[in-house]
Amino acid sequence: xxxxxxxxxxxxxxxxxxxxxxxxxxxxxxxxxxxxxxxxxxxxxxxxxxxxxxxxxxxxxxxxxxxxxxxxxxxxxxxxxxxxxxxxxxxxxxxxxxxxxxxxxxxxxxxxxxxxxxxxxxxxxxxxxxxxxxxxxxxxxxxxxxxxxxxxxxxxxxxxxxxxxxxxxxxxxxxxx
Amino acid sequence: xxxxxxxxxxxxxxxxxxxxxxxxxxxxxxxxxxxxxxxxxxxxxxxxxxxxxxxxxxxxxxxxxxxxxxxxxxxxxxxxxxxxxxxxxxxxxxxxxxxxxxxxxxxxxxxxxxxxxxxxxxxxxxxxxxxxxxxxxxxxxxxxxxxxxxxxxxxxxxxxxxxxxxxxxxxxxxxxxxxxxxxxxxxxxxxxxxxxxxxxxxxxxxxxxxxxxxxxxxxxxxxxxxxxxxxxxxxxxxxxxxxxxxxxxxxxxxxxxxxxxxxxxxxxxxxxxxxxxxxxxxxxxxxxxxxxxxxxxxxxxxxxxxxxxxxxxxxxxxxxxxxxxxxxxxxxxxxxxxxxxxxxxxxxxxxxxxxxxxxxxxxxxxxxxxxxxxxxxxxxxxxxxxxxxxxxxxxxxxxxxxxxxxxxxxxxxxxxxxxxxxxxxxxxxxxxxxxxxxxxxxxxxxxxxxxxxxxxxxxxxxxxxxxxxxxxxxxxxxxxxx
Numbered sequence: 001x002x003x004x005x006x007x008x009x010x011x012x013x014x015x016x017x018x019x020x021x022x023x024x025x026x027x028x029x030x031x032x033x034x035x036x037x038x039x040x041x042x043x044x045x046x047x048x049x050x051x052x053x054x055x056x057x058x059x060x061x062x063x064x065x066x067x068x069x070x071x072x073x074x075x076x077x078x079x080x081x082x083x084x085x086x087x088x089x090x091x092x093x094x095x096x097x098x099x100x101x102x103x104x105x106x107x108x109x110x111x112x113x114x115x116x117x118x119x120x121x122x123x124x125x126x127x128x129x130x131x132x133x134x135x136x137x138x139x140x141x142x143x144x145x146x147x148x149x150x151x152x153x154x155x156x157x158x159x160x161x162x163x164x165x166x167x168x169x170x171x172x173x174x175x176x177x
Numbered sequence: 178x179x180x181x182x183x184x185x186x187x188x189x190x191x192x193x194x195x196x197x198x199x200x201x202x203x204x205x206x207x208x209x210x211x212x213x214x215x216x217x218x219x220x221x222x223x224x225x226x227x228x229x230x231x232x233x234x235x236x237x238x239x240x241x242x243x244x245x246x247x248x249x250x251x252x253x254x255x256x257x258x259x260x261x262x263x264x265x266x267x268x269x270x271x272x273x274x275x276x277x278x279x280x281x282x283x284x285x286x287x288x289x290x291x292x293x294x295x296x297x298x299x300x301x302x303x304x305x306x307x308x309x310x311x312x313x314x315x316x317x318x319x320x321x322x323x324x325x326x327x328x329x330x331x332x333x334x335x336x337x338x339x340x341x342x343x344x345x346x347x348x349x350x351x352x353x354x355x356x357x358x359x360x361x362x363x364x365x366x367x368x369x370x371x372x373x374x375x376x377x378x379x380x381x382x383x384x385x386x387x388x389x390x391x392x393x394x395x396x397x398x399x400x401x402x403x404x405x406x407x408x409x410x411x412x413x414x415x416x417x418x419x420x421x422x423x424x425x426x427x428x429x430x431x432x433x434x435x436x437x438x439x440x441x442x443x444x445x446x447x448x449x450x451x452x453x454x455x456x457x458x459x460x461x462x463x464x465x466x467x468x469x470x471x472x473x474x475x476x477x478x479x480x481x482x483x484x485x486x487x488x489x490x491x492x493x494x495x496x497x498x499x500x501x502x503x504x505x506x507x508x509x510x511x512x513x514x515x516x517x518x519x520x521x522x523x524x525x526x527x528x529x530x531x532x533x534x535x536x537x538x539x540x541x542x543x544x545x546x547x548x549x550x551x552x553x554x555x556x557x558x559x560x561x562x563x564x565x566x567x568x569x570x571x572x573x574x575x576x577x578x579x580x581x582x583x584x585x586x587x588x589x590x591x592x593x594x595x596x597x598x599x600x601x602x603x604x605x606x607x608x609x610x611x612x613x614x615x616x617x618x619x620x621x622x623x624x625x626x627x628x629x630x631x632x633x634x635x636x637x638x639x640x641x642x643x644x645x646x647x648x649x650x651x652x653x654x655x656x657x658x659x
Contacts, residue, residue, distance in 0.1 A: 016243020044305040092240040096221040104224045
């Protein structure tokens with residue numbers, strides 16, 4: 001039987017969920033034995049592959065690059081997991097919502113900043129007016145909250161999925177922040 | 178007929194922390210004209226922190242970055258100390274320092290073992306699907322496992338002090354939240370021997386690698402710049418406090434004992450329309466002549482000594498590489514400097530943990546209200562010097578935030594580095610641009626271990642794809658890199 005294919009991706013966020021994924025430590029090597037990691041920011045695969053079984057998506061949708069990658073991930077993944085609070089709720093990444101995009105850019109970069117958010121998207125992506133959690137854009141199969149979720153919880157969810165079971169976050173496991 | 182001008186886009190740059198693209202630009206003759214790293218993310222922390230309380234800032238700003246949350250936590254808490262107008266108790270300072278050193282170990286181990294070692298042990302031209310910590314674990318299982326365990330040691334210490342590995346809630350304006358028990362202290366001490374062994378393994382590896390590849394590494398960001406970092410009053414390596422020192426490419430001290438709280442007097446920032454990452458420069462020399470580097474290489478270049486025996490011996494050997502200049506100009510040596518810094522962090526951690534003040538169970542926090550309208554915190558982060566600058570009301574509500582992020586200060590140098598690599602490896606228009614060449618360009622960025630989540634407190638994202646444009650700029654062909 002072919003190994004189960006796993007991917008991880010980051011959108012708008014702090015990479016903390018991926019760092020927590022790396023906190024699997026030596027379990028990373030076990031995971032690599034049991035499943036095949038086919039795409040991740042810590043690997044050199046540049047194009048999101050087809051036929052992925054499980055993808056963990058960290059971060060919220062903040063710009064056109066995030067949106068494009070997320071849509072590709074959804075098309076190419078059987079199970080999509082919202083990985084961490086930014087993916088689940090928008091969290092800190094969405095704290096700029098309610099502020100005017102152009103005004104923020106002008107304050108941070110001066111007049112030139114206003115052009116940043118409106119590039120054609122070929123090099124710098126278009127900055128969205130507001131940040132959204134990923135379920136606003138694509139359907140999500142499982143939610144793994146936490147800022148970040150700790151490594152034991154990530155391990156529980158991944159191993160349940162590898163065994164073909166739906167992970168259930170009981171009250172003691174379910175936490176935000 | 179002129180060849181079509183081309184632009185190569187590397188999208189995304191991988192095995193770095195955060196989002197970025199690289200473009201390589203060619204002139205009409207097909208020669209490399211320029212290369213740029215574009216940071217594509219914007220998060221806007223400076224603005225949405227307005228209206229928050231100064232006491233909330235360590236918790237919010239640590240979410241700038243999941244890799245070095247401790248740096249933002251501490252720098253933010255230090256800005257808070259300044260606003261409270263308190264001097265924190267010595268035990269609290271010791272504990273903050275231990276937390277910071279633990280982060281040093283985990284962050285540098287991540288950069289070296291997880292992200293860059295695949296290039297060094299498997300080769301820049303290894304198949305892309307093998308170039309990762311997993312490929313490394315297949316080919317060199319012991320090396321990979323020990324690297325993973327070294328990072329784990331650092332993360333475990335952070336958890337023991339702060340209750341969690343990532344985004345610990347520990348430092349607050351005035352001090353820290355919890356004392357350290359003797360039992361937990363002893364658990365940390367028990368992990369040090371293995372950490373030392375792994376650090377020594379990494380250090381010996383990188384020294385041998387540089388020795389073996391001598392001559393092949395001269396294009397990985399080898400150029401004169403200034404270097405900037407914290408030192409103690411007597412010029413020793415310093416991460417948490419102290420003064421700013423600036424040295425030039427000849428090893429001469431350009432400025433010394435600068436007050437980090439007055440960074441605006443000597444650091445200015447430029448903005449380019451093709452990146453969300455600003456371009457800080459040393460103000461007295463202007464832009465871009467005021468190009469300076471920060472981080473491990475810069476810190477070892479600016480300090481006179483480390484103040485701890487093992488790392489001091491290694492610093493001496495490192496400085497010998499520089500010859501009479503006393504500064505190393507090649508950014509590839511960031512990897513080497515990182516290994517010496519891990520050694521130093523382990524030594525300093527042990528010194529602090531065996532200081533009786535560190536186990537003081539009471540004097541860990543000074544309590545006060547907002548006493549000053551303005552506060553600045555500065556620390557060394559693993560990637561370089563970090564500044565948080567807050568203006569608050571009498572009620573402690575934030576009115577204005579300015580941050581200068583470590584990685585940003587290497588922006589000019591990262592761009593010069595990839596330009597140097599691209600010009601060297603794509604020496605003429607007939608050069609076949611292989612994956613290995615593109616990976617070397619990315620490896621130039623990895624030397625700096627950029628943290629783009631941070632630098633785009635505000636910024637960053639990096640992809641690779643190739644566009645062939647006609648000399649009038651029209652798109653002729655587009656290709657990807659998988």
